[in-house]
Amino acid sequence: MMRLLLFISLILAGTQLHAQKWSSKKKYSTRKNTMYFYWGYNRSIYTKSDITFSGPGYNFIAENVAASDRPSREFKTYVNIKTISVPQFNIRIGYYYVDHWDFSIGYDHMKYVMDKNQTLYLNGEITSTTNSELNGVYDHATGKIPIREEDLHYENTNGLNYISFQMQNTTPRYTTRDGKFSINQRLGFGFGPVVTQTDFNWDGEQFHSQFGLTGYGISAHTGVRFDFFNRFFFQSNWSGGFIHLPHNRTIQNMPDYARQKFVYGQWELVAGIFFYVPAVNGCDSCPDWH
Numbered sequence: 001m002m003r004l005l006l007f008i009s010l011i012l013a014g015t016q017l018h019a020q021k022w023s024s025k026k027k028y029s030t031r032k033n034t035m036y037f038y039w040g041y042n043r044s045i046y047t048k049s050d051i052t053f054s055g056p057g058y059n060f061i062a063e064n065v066a067a068s069d070r071p072s073r074e075f076k077t078y079v080n081i082k083t084i085s086v087p088q089f090n091i092r093i094g095y096y097y098v099d100h101w102d103f104s105i106g107y108d109h110m111k112y113v114m115d116k117n118q119t120l121y122l123n124g125e126i127t128s129t130t131n132s133e134l135n136g137v138y139d140h141a142t143g144k145i146p147i148r149e150e151d152l153h154y155e156n157t158n159g160l161n162y163i164s165f166q167m168q169n170t171t172p173r174y175t176t177r178d179g180k181f182s183i184n185q186r187l188g189f190g191f192g193p194v195v196t197q198t199d200f201n202w203d204g205e206q207f208h209s210q211f212g213l214t215g216y217g218i219s220a221h222t223g224v225r226f227d228f229f230n231r232f233f234f235q236s237n238w239s240g241g242f243i244h245l246p247h248n249r250t251i252q253n254m255p256d257y258a259r260q261k262f263v264y265g266q267w268e269l270v271a272g273i274f275f276y277v278p279a280v281n282g283c284d285s286c287p288d289w290h
Contacts, residue, residue: 027230027274027276028179028230029170029182029184029227029230029233029274030096030099030100030170030172030184031096031099032096032097032098032099033095033096033276033277033278034095034096034102034274034275034276034277035093035094035095035096035274035275035276035277036093036094036102036104036233036272036273036274036275037092037093037094037272037273037275038090038091038092038233038235038270038271038272038273039084039089039090039091039270039271039272040089040090040235040268040269040270040271041071041078041087041088041089041090041268041269041270042088042089042090042108042110042266042267042268042269043069043071043088043266043267043268044069044088044110044111044264044265044266044267045068045069045264045265045266046067046068046069046112046262046263046264046265047262047263047264048064048065048066048067048262049064049065049067049260049261049262050062050063050064050065050260050261051065051154051258051259051260052258052259052260053152053154053202053250053256053258054255054256054257054258054259055202055250055251055254055255055256055257056128056254056255056256057126057127057128057129058124058125058126058127058128058129059124059125060122060123060124060125060126060138061122061123061124062120062121062122062147062152063120063121063122063123064120064121065114065115065118065120065154065260066114066115066118067112067113067114067115067155067262068113068115069088069110069111069112069113070088070111070113070155070157071087071088071111072086072087072088085109088109088110088111089109090106090107090108090109090237090268090270091106091107091109092104092105092106092107092166092270093105093106094106094166094168095277100169100170100171101167101168101169101170102167102168102170103165103166103167103168104165104166104167104168105163105164105165105166106163106164106166107161107162107163107164107192108161108162108164108239108266108268109159109160109161110159110160110161110162110264110266111155111156111157111159111160112155112156112157112160113155113156113157114153114154114155116149116153117146117147117149118146118147119144119145119146119147120144120145120147121138121140121142121143121144121145122138122142122145123138123139123140124137124138125137125138126138129151129202129203130203130204131151131203131204134151134152134203149201150201150204151201151202151203151204152201152202153199153200153201154198154199154200154201154250154258155198155199156196156197156198156199156248157199158197158199158211159195159196159197159211160194160196160243161194161195161196162192162194162217162219162241162243163192163193163194163195164190164191164192164217164219165190165191165192166188166189166190166221167188167189167190168186168187168188168189168221169186169187169188170184170185170186170225171184171185171187172184173185179230180228180229180230181226181227181228181229182226182227183224183225183226183227184224184225184226184227185222185223185224185225186221186222186223186224186225186235186237187221187222188220188221188222189218189219189220189221190217190218190219190220190221190239190241191216191217191218191219192216192217193213193215193216193217194213194214194215194216194217194243194245195211195212195213195214196209196211196212196214196215196245196248197209197210197211197212198248198249198250198258200250200251200256200258202250202251202256207250207251207252207256208252209249209250209251209252210249210252212249214245214246214247214248214249215243215244215245215246215247215248216243216244217241217242217243217244218241218242219239219240219241219242220239220240220241221237221238221239222237222238222239223235223236223237223238224236227274230274231273231274232271232272232273232274233271233272233273233274234269234270234271234272235269235270235271235272236267236268236269237266237267237268237269237270238265238266238267239265239266239268240263240264240265240266241263241264241266242261242262242263242264243261243262243263243264244261245258245259245260245261246259247259248260
């Protein structure tokens, strides 16, 4: 998906650069027919959630499971072209269909990792594991159970990939007299499918599922964008949303799956570029009467 979006954006950029002609008409980054593309990185946080684990010989809920993101720690990972998609990243391409309002498509590559060494309430039944300590029927009366990583661990580090369609408003808050620098407020909402690839430790074994469509998300977004020369920008975004994964496969080619709902928060820092689409009537060189 990341390669596809990059390919589309490069095609659009190449077409635009070929079609664009010098014009006396001023270009504004919030005007109708403006396009943009950005790339950046994020940090994310997640609420505790109940996760249902189901498969042959077990069906139980792990309650109030805590999870964290997993950012890349080495700076070179972010600047090496071969590894720029390894960290938690954001990619998006958008189009202003009227002044100040744009719609876009892109995705947030987050990483969801169940915290280690948790003591949790389990609710349900486990009958088929080789670890006799984990077998049993559980409810709140059983008390909290220490969870070892080798017995139960769940993460989406190859991606909790939220592919969202967004609509946003851009409100200028400050613009220099020459129009070469501006500060803009961004506000909008999004929705779309979630694609995951799950790593799952169960009963002393490690399993890795393939990428699959496993749920959906809805989200709200706000941010501050700094525009330079109406050609490129830096943007700081804050977003929050709801993720529902009703059937997240944990073991490939088996009926095992996990089910959960949670709320997330995200901060992202991105850099981007603007492209200006010529007017349909070909009057890109007409005087600007506004």
